[in-house]
Amino acid sequence: MTTNIKAFDKSGDRNALMGLAYGLQITHVNSVQELLGDACVGLFVHVGEDDWNNICRCLPEGRFALRFSTDGYPPKRPEGRYFNCFHCLKHTKGDYRISAAEFKALSQAFSDPKVAGSLGNAILPALRSLIRFYEPHRLRALHFLLQACMVQWAADDPKHGPCALELLGIVYLPPIRRDVNRVSLFKKILMESSAPSRDVEKLNSEIVEQIRNELGVDADFRGAPIPAILKLIGEIDGDVTGSLPITWETAKSLFEGLDELFGVRHTPSP
Protein backbone atom coordinates (compact mmCIF):
# COMPACT_ATOMS: atom_id res chain seq x y z
CA MET A 1 0.00 0.00 0.00
CA THR A 2 1.40 3.42 -0.94
CA THR A 3 0.40 6.36 1.19
CA ASN A 4 0.99 10.06 0.96
CA ILE A 5 2.01 10.13 4.62
CA LYS A 6 5.28 10.39 6.46
CA ALA A 7 5.88 9.75 10.12
CA PHE A 8 8.16 10.91 12.90
CA ASP A 9 8.35 9.18 16.26
CA LYS A 10 10.59 10.83 18.83
CA SER A 11 10.91 7.57 20.76
CA GLY A 12 11.92 5.51 17.71
CA ASP A 13 10.07 2.64 19.39
CA ARG A 14 9.30 -0.13 16.91
CA ASN A 15 6.46 -1.31 19.14
CA ALA A 16 4.67 2.03 18.92
CA LEU A 17 3.96 4.55 16.12
CA MET A 18 7.14 3.69 14.23
CA GLY A 19 6.18 0.02 14.09
CA LEU A 20 2.63 0.80 12.96
CA ALA A 21 4.02 3.09 10.24
CA TYR A 22 6.48 0.44 9.01
CA GLY A 23 3.59 -2.01 8.77
CA LEU A 24 1.96 0.22 6.15
CA GLN A 25 5.22 1.16 4.45
CA ILE A 26 4.92 4.74 5.66
CA THR A 27 8.30 6.44 5.49
CA HIS A 28 9.76 7.38 8.83
CA VAL A 29 11.82 10.60 8.84
CA ASN A 30 14.41 11.82 11.34
CA SER A 31 12.97 15.13 12.46
CA VAL A 32 9.93 17.38 12.49
CA GLN A 33 11.83 19.84 10.29
CA GLU A 34 12.21 17.16 7.67
CA LEU A 35 8.48 16.47 7.83
CA LEU A 36 7.58 20.13 7.53
CA GLY A 37 9.95 20.53 4.57
CA ASP A 38 8.38 17.56 2.76
CA ALA A 39 5.36 17.74 0.46
CA CYS A 40 3.46 14.74 1.89
CA VAL A 41 -0.22 15.32 2.66
CA GLY A 42 -0.36 13.60 6.03
CA LEU A 43 2.05 13.76 8.98
CA PHE A 44 1.78 11.11 11.69
CA VAL A 45 3.77 12.21 14.70
CA HIS A 46 4.69 11.25 18.23
CA VAL A 47 6.31 14.45 19.49
CA GLY A 48 6.74 16.69 22.54
CA GLU A 49 4.93 19.99 23.09
CA ASP A 50 7.52 22.23 21.40
CA ASP A 51 7.56 20.18 18.21
CA TRP A 52 3.77 19.96 18.17
CA ASN A 53 3.42 23.72 18.59
CA ASN A 54 5.87 24.15 15.74
CA ILE A 55 3.81 21.88 13.50
CA CYS A 56 0.60 23.75 14.40
CA ARG A 57 2.31 27.06 13.61
CA CYS A 58 3.92 26.03 10.33
CA LEU A 59 1.76 23.37 8.67
CA PRO A 60 0.29 24.93 5.50
CA GLU A 61 -3.24 24.57 4.24
CA GLY A 62 -3.85 21.30 2.44
CA ARG A 63 -1.55 19.29 4.69
CA PHE A 64 -2.72 17.51 7.84
CA ALA A 65 -1.04 16.33 11.02
CA LEU A 66 -2.19 13.63 13.41
CA ARG A 67 -0.54 13.39 16.79
CA PHE A 68 -0.25 10.07 18.60
CA SER A 69 0.70 9.29 22.16
CA THR A 70 1.51 6.14 24.11
CA ASP A 71 -1.61 6.73 26.24
CA GLY A 72 -3.83 8.41 23.61
CA TYR A 73 -5.32 11.89 23.88
CA PRO A 74 -8.64 13.07 25.30
CA PRO A 75 -11.08 14.66 22.84
CA LYS A 76 -9.58 17.89 21.48
CA ARG A 77 -10.67 20.39 18.88
CA PRO A 78 -8.51 20.67 15.76
CA GLU A 79 -5.48 22.93 16.17
CA GLY A 80 -3.20 24.76 13.73
CA ARG A 81 -3.56 27.86 11.63
CA TYR A 82 -5.87 26.02 9.27
CA PHE A 83 -7.45 23.71 11.87
CA ASN A 84 -5.52 20.90 10.24
CA CYS A 85 -3.78 19.37 13.27
CA PHE A 86 -5.59 16.54 15.06
CA HIS A 87 -5.10 14.20 18.03
CA CYS A 88 -5.69 10.45 18.06
CA LEU A 89 -7.67 9.04 20.99
CA LYS A 90 -6.15 5.57 20.81
CA HIS A 91 -2.99 4.42 22.57
CA THR A 92 0.03 3.35 20.51
CA LYS A 93 1.08 0.80 23.12
CA GLY A 94 -0.45 -1.49 25.71
CA ASP A 95 -3.80 -3.25 26.07
CA TYR A 96 -5.86 -0.48 24.45
CA ARG A 97 -3.47 -0.11 21.53
CA ILE A 98 -4.79 1.04 18.17
CA SER A 99 -5.43 -1.92 15.85
CA ALA A 100 -3.79 -2.36 12.45
CA ALA A 101 -7.19 -1.89 10.78
CA GLU A 102 -7.82 1.36 12.64
CA PHE A 103 -4.35 2.64 11.78
CA LYS A 104 -4.96 1.77 8.16
CA ALA A 105 -8.26 3.70 8.19
CA LEU A 106 -6.41 6.74 9.53
CA SER A 107 -3.68 6.46 6.93
CA GLN A 108 -6.24 6.23 4.13
CA ALA A 109 -8.02 9.35 5.37
CA PHE A 110 -4.85 11.37 5.91
CA SER A 111 -3.43 10.43 2.49
CA ASP A 112 -6.28 12.11 0.71
CA PRO A 113 -6.40 15.93 1.02
CA LYS A 114 -10.12 15.97 0.18
CA VAL A 115 -11.00 13.47 2.90
CA ALA A 116 -8.62 14.91 5.48
CA GLY A 117 -9.87 18.41 4.64
CA SER A 118 -13.40 17.43 5.62
CA LEU A 119 -12.35 16.26 9.08
CA GLY A 120 -12.63 19.73 10.57
CA ASN A 121 -16.38 19.65 9.90
CA ALA A 122 -17.39 16.04 10.30
CA ILE A 123 -15.59 12.91 11.35
CA LEU A 124 -15.94 9.95 9.00
CA PRO A 125 -17.77 6.93 10.47
CA ALA A 126 -14.64 4.78 10.24
CA LEU A 127 -12.66 7.28 12.31
CA ARG A 128 -15.19 8.10 14.98
CA SER A 129 -13.58 5.99 17.67
CA LEU A 130 -10.17 7.46 16.80
CA ILE A 131 -10.68 11.22 16.59
CA ARG A 132 -13.17 13.18 18.65
CA PHE A 133 -13.53 16.90 19.37
CA TYR A 134 -15.92 17.08 22.31
CA GLU A 135 -16.20 15.72 25.83
CA PRO A 136 -19.43 13.77 26.27
CA HIS A 137 -20.67 16.02 29.08
CA ARG A 138 -24.23 14.87 29.09
CA LEU A 139 -23.41 11.19 29.07
CA ARG A 140 -20.93 11.75 31.87
CA ALA A 141 -23.68 13.45 33.91
CA LEU A 142 -26.08 10.58 33.18
CA HIS A 143 -23.40 8.16 34.31
CA PHE A 144 -23.02 10.04 37.61
CA LEU A 145 -26.76 10.02 38.18
CA LEU A 146 -27.18 6.33 37.36
CA GLN A 147 -24.30 5.38 39.66
CA ALA A 148 -26.17 7.05 42.50
CA CYS A 149 -29.45 5.38 41.47
CA MET A 150 -27.66 2.04 41.65
CA VAL A 151 -26.60 2.86 45.22
CA GLN A 152 -30.24 3.50 46.09
CA TRP A 153 -31.30 0.20 44.54
CA ALA A 154 -28.46 -1.59 46.30
CA ALA A 155 -29.57 -0.17 49.64
CA ASP A 156 -33.35 -0.28 49.36
CA ASP A 157 -34.44 -2.88 46.83
CA PRO A 158 -34.17 -6.52 47.90
CA LYS A 159 -34.92 -7.74 44.37
CA HIS A 160 -32.40 -5.69 42.40
CA GLY A 161 -30.06 -4.70 45.22
CA PRO A 162 -27.51 -7.54 44.81
CA CYS A 163 -27.27 -6.95 41.06
CA ALA A 164 -26.92 -3.19 41.60
CA LEU A 165 -24.12 -3.76 44.09
CA GLU A 166 -22.35 -6.09 41.70
CA LEU A 167 -22.64 -3.57 38.87
CA LEU A 168 -21.26 -0.84 41.11
CA GLY A 169 -18.33 -3.04 42.12
CA ILE A 170 -18.14 -1.55 45.59
CA VAL A 171 -18.16 -3.24 48.96
CA TYR A 172 -19.45 -0.44 51.18
CA LEU A 173 -22.28 1.85 50.23
CA PRO A 174 -21.59 5.55 50.77
CA PRO A 175 -22.93 6.66 54.15
CA ILE A 176 -24.78 9.62 52.67
CA ARG A 177 -27.77 9.05 50.42
CA ARG A 178 -30.23 11.31 48.68
CA ASP A 179 -33.19 10.54 46.48
CA VAL A 180 -31.73 10.91 42.99
CA ASN A 181 -34.00 8.58 41.08
CA ARG A 182 -36.27 11.40 40.01
CA VAL A 183 -37.37 12.23 36.53
CA SER A 184 -36.69 15.92 37.17
CA LEU A 185 -32.95 15.24 37.54
CA PHE A 186 -32.79 13.17 34.37
CA LYS A 187 -34.72 15.85 32.53
CA LYS A 188 -32.22 18.45 33.68
CA ILE A 189 -29.43 16.51 32.05
CA LEU A 190 -31.11 15.35 28.91
CA MET A 191 -33.60 17.95 27.96
CA GLU A 192 -32.71 21.31 29.38
CA SER A 193 -30.87 22.52 26.30
CA SER A 194 -33.59 21.33 23.94
CA ALA A 195 -36.41 23.59 22.87
CA PRO A 196 -39.68 22.74 24.66
CA SER A 197 -41.58 20.30 22.52
CA ARG A 198 -44.37 17.82 22.96
CA ASP A 199 -43.39 16.13 19.75
CA VAL A 200 -41.59 13.09 21.16
CA GLU A 201 -40.06 12.05 17.86
CA LYS A 202 -38.67 15.51 17.24
CA LEU A 203 -37.35 15.70 20.79
CA ASN A 204 -35.71 12.28 20.48
CA SER A 205 -33.99 13.11 17.23
CA GLU A 206 -32.77 16.44 18.64
CA ILE A 207 -31.29 14.79 21.71
CA VAL A 208 -29.72 11.97 19.74
CA GLU A 209 -28.20 14.51 17.39
CA GLN A 210 -26.78 16.50 20.32
CA ILE A 211 -25.31 13.38 21.91
CA ARG A 212 -23.87 12.27 18.59
CA ASN A 213 -22.22 15.66 18.30
CA GLU A 214 -20.75 15.33 21.76
CA LEU A 215 -19.37 11.93 20.91
CA GLY A 216 -18.70 12.37 17.23
CA VAL A 217 -20.52 9.10 16.55
CA ASP A 218 -23.31 7.69 14.45
CA ALA A 219 -26.58 6.75 16.09
CA ASP A 220 -25.74 3.09 15.67
CA PHE A 221 -22.22 3.41 17.04
CA ARG A 222 -21.77 0.59 19.52
CA GLY A 223 -19.88 2.63 22.10
CA ALA A 224 -22.77 5.05 22.56
CA PRO A 225 -25.80 3.51 24.23
CA ILE A 226 -28.22 5.55 22.13
CA PRO A 227 -31.08 2.96 22.16
CA ALA A 228 -30.94 2.86 25.96
CA ILE A 229 -31.02 6.66 26.10
CA LEU A 230 -34.07 6.74 23.83
CA LYS A 231 -35.78 4.25 26.13
CA LEU A 232 -34.99 6.50 29.07
CA ILE A 233 -36.36 9.54 27.25
CA GLY A 234 -39.53 7.59 26.49
CA GLU A 235 -39.96 6.89 30.20
CA ILE A 236 -39.27 10.34 31.50
CA ASP A 237 -41.22 12.08 28.77
CA GLY A 238 -44.34 10.17 29.73
CA ASP A 239 -44.15 11.48 33.29
CA VAL A 240 -45.66 14.89 33.78
CA THR A 241 -45.16 15.04 37.54
CA GLY A 242 -41.37 14.95 37.33
CA SER A 243 -41.25 12.74 40.39
CA LEU A 244 -41.67 9.12 39.24
CA PRO A 245 -38.57 6.93 39.34
CA ILE A 246 -37.12 5.42 36.21
CA THR A 247 -37.37 1.63 35.92
CA TRP A 248 -34.64 -0.83 36.86
CA GLU A 249 -34.51 -2.35 33.36
CA THR A 250 -33.92 1.00 31.68
CA ALA A 251 -31.38 2.13 34.24
CA LYS A 252 -29.44 -1.14 34.21
CA SER A 253 -29.10 -1.25 30.45
CA LEU A 254 -27.98 2.38 30.23
CA PHE A 255 -25.66 2.07 33.22
CA GLU A 256 -23.86 -0.90 31.66
CA GLY A 257 -23.54 0.96 28.36
CA LEU A 258 -22.12 4.05 30.04
CA ASP A 259 -19.73 2.01 32.18
CA GLU A 260 -18.41 0.53 28.97
CA LEU A 261 -18.24 3.91 27.24
CA PHE A 262 -16.25 5.46 30.08
CA GLY A 263 -13.95 2.47 30.38
CA VAL A 264 -14.95 1.65 33.95
CA ARG A 265 -13.36 -1.61 34.91
CA HIS A 266 -14.55 -3.83 37.70
CA THR A 267 -11.76 -5.30 39.79
CA PRO A 268 -12.46 -8.02 42.30
CA SER A 269 -12.64 -6.69 45.82
CA PRO A 270 -9.91 -7.88 48.16
Next chain:
Amino acid sequence: MMAEIWEKRRSYFNHAWLKNRLLVGLMKCTRVASGEVEDADAWRSLANLIDEWGRMRGVAAAVLDFLQERIACEIIPDANDVSVFGSEVCIFLMEVERQRWLVREQAEKQHSESRAALASLDRELDQLGAALALEPDAPPYRLQESIGAASRLAKSISRLEVPRDIILG
Protein backbone atom coordinates in the same frame (compact mmCIF):
# COMPACT_ATOMS: atom_id res chain seq x y z
CA MET B 1 -12.00 20.88 37.56
CA MET B 2 -9.32 19.88 40.02
CA ALA B 3 -8.97 16.53 38.25
CA GLU B 4 -8.23 18.37 35.02
CA ILE B 5 -5.49 20.43 36.66
CA TRP B 6 -4.10 17.27 38.29
CA GLU B 7 -4.00 15.55 34.90
CA LYS B 8 -2.00 18.43 33.42
CA ARG B 9 0.41 18.43 36.35
CA ARG B 10 0.83 14.69 36.15
CA SER B 11 1.52 14.91 32.43
CA TYR B 12 4.01 17.76 32.94
CA PHE B 13 5.96 15.72 35.46
CA ASN B 14 5.67 12.22 34.10
CA HIS B 15 5.57 12.69 30.37
CA ALA B 16 7.34 15.96 29.73
CA TRP B 17 10.08 15.66 32.38
CA LEU B 18 10.53 12.14 33.76
CA LYS B 19 10.09 10.14 30.54
CA ASN B 20 11.16 12.68 27.94
CA ARG B 21 14.03 14.35 29.76
CA LEU B 22 15.40 12.44 32.73
CA LEU B 23 15.10 8.95 31.28
CA VAL B 24 16.36 10.12 27.89
CA GLY B 25 19.32 11.84 29.62
CA LEU B 26 20.12 8.75 31.69
CA MET B 27 19.95 6.46 28.65
CA LYS B 28 22.17 8.76 26.68
CA CYS B 29 24.81 8.61 29.43
CA THR B 30 24.61 4.83 29.34
CA ARG B 31 25.36 4.88 25.63
CA VAL B 32 28.16 7.40 26.14
CA ALA B 33 29.61 5.28 28.96
CA SER B 34 29.59 2.17 26.76
CA GLY B 35 31.28 4.09 23.92
CA GLU B 36 28.26 3.62 21.67
CA VAL B 37 27.92 7.35 21.08
CA GLU B 38 30.05 10.41 21.74
CA ASP B 39 28.56 13.40 23.51
CA ALA B 40 30.85 15.61 25.55
CA ASP B 41 27.86 17.35 27.16
CA ALA B 42 25.97 14.25 28.24
CA TRP B 43 27.27 14.15 31.82
CA ARG B 44 26.86 17.88 32.34
CA SER B 45 23.30 17.69 31.02
CA LEU B 46 22.61 14.85 33.42
CA ALA B 47 24.00 16.88 36.31
CA ASN B 48 21.64 19.71 35.32
CA LEU B 49 18.70 17.32 35.28
CA ILE B 50 19.63 16.09 38.74
CA ASP B 51 19.71 19.72 39.88
CA GLU B 52 16.19 20.12 38.49
CA TRP B 53 15.05 17.11 40.48
CA GLY B 54 14.66 19.22 43.63
CA ARG B 55 11.85 21.15 41.94
CA MET B 56 10.39 18.25 39.97
CA ARG B 57 10.23 16.06 43.07
CA GLY B 58 7.92 18.73 44.50
CA VAL B 59 5.67 18.46 41.41
CA ALA B 60 5.54 14.66 41.76
CA ALA B 61 4.79 14.97 45.48
CA ALA B 62 1.94 17.39 44.71
CA VAL B 63 0.50 14.86 42.24
CA LEU B 64 0.54 12.19 44.95
CA ASP B 65 -0.72 14.58 47.64
CA PHE B 66 -3.81 15.24 45.55
CA LEU B 67 -4.40 11.51 45.19
CA GLN B 68 -4.04 11.10 48.94
CA GLU B 69 -6.57 13.86 49.49
CA ARG B 70 -9.05 12.14 47.19
CA ILE B 71 -8.53 8.88 49.08
CA ALA B 72 -9.14 10.54 52.43
CA CYS B 73 -11.81 13.17 51.80
CA GLU B 74 -15.11 13.79 50.08
CA ILE B 75 -14.95 15.78 46.84
CA ILE B 76 -16.16 19.36 46.99
CA PRO B 77 -18.57 19.77 44.07
CA ASP B 78 -18.13 22.27 41.27
CA ALA B 79 -20.14 25.49 41.70
CA ASN B 80 -21.89 25.14 38.36
CA ASP B 81 -22.98 21.58 39.15
CA VAL B 82 -24.32 22.75 42.51
CA SER B 83 -26.38 25.43 40.76
CA VAL B 84 -27.97 22.75 38.54
CA PHE B 85 -28.44 19.82 40.92
CA GLY B 86 -28.21 21.34 44.41
CA SER B 87 -25.43 20.87 46.91
CA GLU B 88 -26.63 17.73 48.70
CA VAL B 89 -27.30 15.79 45.51
CA CYS B 90 -23.91 16.81 44.11
CA ILE B 91 -22.09 15.67 47.24
CA PHE B 92 -23.84 12.31 47.02
CA LEU B 93 -23.10 11.89 43.30
CA MET B 94 -19.44 12.73 43.91
CA GLU B 95 -19.18 10.35 46.83
CA VAL B 96 -20.52 7.42 44.80
CA GLU B 97 -18.01 8.23 42.08
CA ARG B 98 -15.22 8.38 44.67
CA GLN B 99 -16.19 5.08 46.30
CA ARG B 100 -16.24 3.29 42.96
CA TRP B 101 -12.87 4.81 42.08
CA LEU B 102 -11.35 3.71 45.41
CA VAL B 103 -12.19 0.07 44.70
CA ARG B 104 -11.76 0.04 40.95
CA GLU B 105 -8.36 1.70 40.86
CA GLN B 106 -7.15 0.20 44.14
CA ALA B 107 -6.29 3.77 44.92
CA GLU B 108 -4.58 3.27 48.27
CA LYS B 109 -2.32 0.54 46.93
CA GLN B 110 -1.45 2.56 43.83
CA HIS B 111 -0.74 5.59 45.98
CA SER B 112 1.62 3.78 48.32
CA GLU B 113 3.42 2.10 45.42
CA SER B 114 3.96 5.47 43.77
CA ARG B 115 5.21 7.00 47.04
CA ALA B 116 7.72 4.16 47.39
CA ALA B 117 8.84 4.57 43.77
CA LEU B 118 9.28 8.31 44.30
CA ALA B 119 11.38 7.75 47.42
CA SER B 120 13.47 5.17 45.59
CA LEU B 121 14.23 7.52 42.69
CA ASP B 122 15.03 10.25 45.16
CA ARG B 123 17.66 8.05 46.82
CA GLU B 124 19.15 6.95 43.50
CA LEU B 125 19.44 10.48 42.13
CA ASP B 126 20.95 11.65 45.38
CA GLN B 127 23.72 9.08 45.04
CA LEU B 128 24.13 9.69 41.33
CA GLY B 129 24.38 13.43 41.92
CA ALA B 130 27.04 12.89 44.56
CA ALA B 131 29.02 10.61 42.21
CA LEU B 132 28.80 13.15 39.39
CA ALA B 133 30.01 15.92 41.71
CA LEU B 134 33.13 13.86 42.43
CA GLU B 135 33.79 12.72 38.86
CA PRO B 136 31.99 15.12 36.48
CA ASP B 137 33.42 13.58 33.29
CA ALA B 138 33.59 9.94 34.24
CA PRO B 139 30.81 7.37 34.05
CA PRO B 140 29.26 7.39 37.50
CA TYR B 141 28.12 4.36 39.35
CA ARG B 142 24.47 3.40 39.70
CA LEU B 143 23.36 4.64 36.28
CA GLN B 144 21.35 1.47 35.68
CA GLU B 145 19.81 1.66 39.14
CA SER B 146 18.67 5.22 38.43
CA ILE B 147 17.16 4.15 35.10
CA GLY B 148 15.33 1.33 36.86
CA ALA B 149 14.00 3.62 39.58
CA ALA B 150 12.94 6.31 37.07
CA SER B 151 11.18 3.71 34.89
CA ARG B 152 9.34 2.26 37.88
CA LEU B 153 8.14 5.70 38.96
CA ALA B 154 7.06 6.60 35.40
CA LYS B 155 5.10 3.36 35.10
CA SER B 156 3.53 3.79 38.51
CA ILE B 157 2.46 7.40 37.87
CA SER B 158 1.13 6.49 34.40
CA ARG B 159 -1.28 4.06 36.06
CA LEU B 160 -2.79 6.64 38.42
CA GLU B 161 -6.29 7.94 37.94
CA VAL B 162 -8.34 10.32 40.04
CA PRO B 163 -12.14 10.34 40.25
CA ARG B 164 -14.04 12.70 37.96
CA ASP B 165 -15.08 15.83 39.82
CA ILE B 166 -17.28 17.56 37.27
CA ILE B 167 -20.82 16.41 36.51
CA LEU B 168 -21.93 18.80 33.81
CA GLY B 169 -19.08 21.31 34.02
